[in-house]
Amino acid sequence: MKQVNNTFSLRRLWMVMKRDITADGMLYLGIFLGMVVLLTFLQLEFFKIDLTNQNVSIFEYYIVNGYIDKAISQVSFGIWQISFPVLVLYLFLMTATLCNPLTKKKSAINYLMLPASCAEKYVSRILITIVATLCMAVLVAFLADLARMAIVATLPRFANIPAECNTFVVDDTLATFERIFTKSDLAREGVQLPLVSNYALAAFYFYAHSLVLLGSSVFRFYIARFAPFMGLAYLLFLTLDNTSIYDDMVGVYPVPTLVVLAILTLFNWWLTYYYFSHKMIVRRAGYIIKRKEAV
Numbered sequence: 001m002k003q004v005n006n007t008f009s010l011r012r013l014w015m016v017m018k019r020d021i022t023a024d025g026m027l028y029l030g031i032f033l034g035m036v037v038l039l040t041f042l043q044l045e046f047f048k049i050d051l052t053n054q055n056v057s058i059f060e061y062y063i064v065n066g067y068i069d070k071a072i073s074q075v076s077f078g079i080w081q082i083s084f085p086v087l088v089l090y091l092f093l094m095t096a097t098l099c100n101p102l103t104k105k106k107s108a109i110n111y112l113m114l115p116a117s118c119a120e121k122y123v124s125r126i127l128i129t130i131v132a133t134l135c136m137a138v139l140v141a142f143l144a145d146l147a148r149m150a151i152v153a154t155l156p157r158f159a160n161i162p163a164e165c166n167t168f169v170v171d172d173t174l175a176t177f178e179r180i181f182t183k184s185d186l187a188r189e190g191v192q193l194p195l196v197s198n199y200a201l202a203a204f205y206f207y208a209h210s211l212v213l214l215g216s217s218v219f220r221f222y223i224a225r226f227a228p229f230m231g232l233a234y235l236l237f238l239t240l241d242n243t244s245i246y247d248d249m250v251g252v253y254p255v256p257t258l259v260v261l262a263i264l265t266l267f268n269w270w271l272t273y274y275y276f277s278h279k280m281i282v283r284r285a286g287y288i289i290k291r292k293e294a295v
Helices: 010-023 025-047 058-064 068-095 105-112 118-154 170-180 195-218 223-241 243-252 254-294
Strands: none
Touching: 010 025, 010 118, 025 068, 025 118, 058 068, 068 118, 068 170, 068 195, 118 170, 118 254, 195 223, 195 243, 195 254, 243 254
């Protein structure tokens, strides 16, 4: 094995990334296709009109009563509400695969013997599981949009849906992101909140993601890596359900909230790298000892 110095090499980083993509390619593809199918299904459920159900959605109410213009305006908003949780779930699922090469003995030995530094391996995993996932999330939304449009336009069960409502909404979803971070349109019960409140609320999701990232470097079993996020998701639900707590966090004290969450997020990122590097050293020493003892 070639000796690796402490410098950071883009060439070695690229070689490690190719290895990571090849090793976990089927898992990444499975998660990607699963998210496309899930988002397509949820969009089709949104477009399904049940005239026998008295508890209709706003979109169904507008369609049934002939308010087509208002129904069209509800499409982008409804798809946005559906897409955001799915895309966040996609990001968290991929983030939880950060330490996949170190979860099994055989793959861990091969991974530890790669001629690359710990920093290069860590950056490779981050680029694949987080940065690439953010880009792929746009593709998930794009493909789900196309699949939904084709199915709604083909199946007779969607015959009550006007063609004007079966539109492409990915561009509107991306515009929603832009609007959130450029305008003060985050409101609670009709009260307009300052723009920094949008960033404070986004910081809360970044903090949730940093907990999943930390869990992926600590826990061995895949399902256990979601334990930190599960608790925070429940806390988030309680927080948003309580008006006073919500307003204090992102309404009354948005700047302190943003600063505190940013510090906690950076701390979790540091801990993630610490456990990532420490796990590699401990596992390498442990396996070498076991192999010598076996001889």
